[in-house]
Amino acid sequence: MTIYDRPDEKVTAEGAHAGEVLDFPDILRGWGIAFDQTGGIPPVEWVNGLHRRADRAIRYFMQRGLPEWSDTEDYPQGAYVQYAGGAYLSKRANTNKAPNANANDWGRWSVTRDEFDASTTGRLLSIQTFAAAGTFTFNPGASTKRVRVTVVGGGGGGGGVSATGSGQVASASGGSGGGFAQSLLSAGFAGATVVVGAGGSGGAAGTNSGSAGGTSSFGAALSATGGPGGLASAAAASGIVGGLRGGVGVGGNVVNGEGGTGGFAFSVTSIAVIAGYGGSSIFCGNTQGKGAVASGTSFAGIAGASAGGGGGGAVASNSAAAQAGGNGASGIVIVEEFA
Numbered sequence: 278m279t280i281y282d283r284p285d286e287k288v289t290a291e292g293a294h295a296g297e298v299l300d301f302p303d304i305l306r307g308w309g310i311a312f313d314q315t316g317g318i319p320p321v322e323w324v325n326g327l328h329r330r331a332d333r334a335i336r337y338f339m340q341r342g343l344p345e346w347s348d349t350e351d352y353p354q355g356a357y358v359q360y361a362g363g364a365y366l367s368k369r370a371n372t373n374k375a376p377n378a379n380a381n382d383w384g385r386w387s388v389t390r391d392e393f394d395a396s397t398t399g400r401l402l403s404i405q406t407f408a409a410a411g412t413f414t415f416n417p418g419a420s421t422k423r424v425r426v427t428v429v430g431g432g433g434g435g436g437g438v439s440a441t442g443s444g445q446v447a448s449a450s451g452g453s454g455g456g457f458a459q460s461l462l463s464a465g466f467a468g469a470t471v472v473v474g475a476g477g478s479g480g481a482a483g484t485n486s487g488s489a490g491g492t493s494s495f496g497a498a499l500s501a502t503g504g505p506g507g508l509a510s511a512a513a514a515s516g517i518v519g520g521l522r523g524g525v526g527v528g529g530n531v532v533n534g535e536g537g538t539g540g541f542a543f544s545v546t547s548i549a550v551i552a553g554y555g556g557s558s559i560f561c562g563n564t565q566g567k568g569a570v571a572s573g574t575s576f577a578g579i580a581g582a583s584a585g586g587g588g589g590g591a592v593a594s595n596s597a598a599a600q601a602g603g604n605g606a607s608g609i610v611i612v613e614e615f616a
Contacts, residue, residue: 289328298325348373362389407471407610423463425613428501430455430474430524431490432605435578435588436507437480440599445512446544450520450553452487452587452605453504454536457559458526469496474503479602484509493608499528504536518542552592558585581606
């Protein structure tokens, strides 16, 4: 079986000069007309005209893929044509039977562009993710204006700890996770200013609590506050430092959620010294805290792992240096655009 290469897009005599191409005088008669009119010597202009006619037919099929229905064509059973934006398959031989008006002769085997658009309403067109402030605008040419927006506030920073003396311990609580909210927006909506809350700073080395994360928002439609910072810890023989509840979502018409509470910190001389975990966000679990710290050592808090995650608290045991808490992670705004 011979497989032929795709022809090029050139058409014979398409660039001919004026007078170099003539339509063949009698297509149905064919070359016999040359004996009647030119003594059997047809002019080159006729040859150009015939070749151009054939090349244009090839280009027509290459461009359309399927021929357009014609009211003068004889169609056998199984023929395919285009008509009114759709494609049709002939059920039986027919002539001058418009495909859209003769269901016994033609059957649909595709949809029109309008039908396709209608059937795919709700499909995802794009996702825009904002890790910093910006402005949301719809994709050019979008036929509808519908979005699903998720906002997450910044995570709070973990608490710091002071230096410890002999027999003393210190462990700070983790920063809390940023709140979150989600909404579906459509009617009357054109775009929005986006604000992304920064992550809170971990408390500096010493008895310094972490700072709260910033609020994220999508215009005036919805917002999510950042998580509070973790609480600091001074040197002591033992103690518990509680975590604070996370940030909250406001204005969501799908969900308004709360970030994870910053992890509690426990410290008991000669038994265990455990720093508070960073509070979780909608995207991640708690940031790991430091546990079972050896005597005479201390560790800074671990930074928040994913958007909106709180920073871990610091920890110190038995004559160890002061340490800072981990920074909270910045929030995020995600906008999904739908047809």
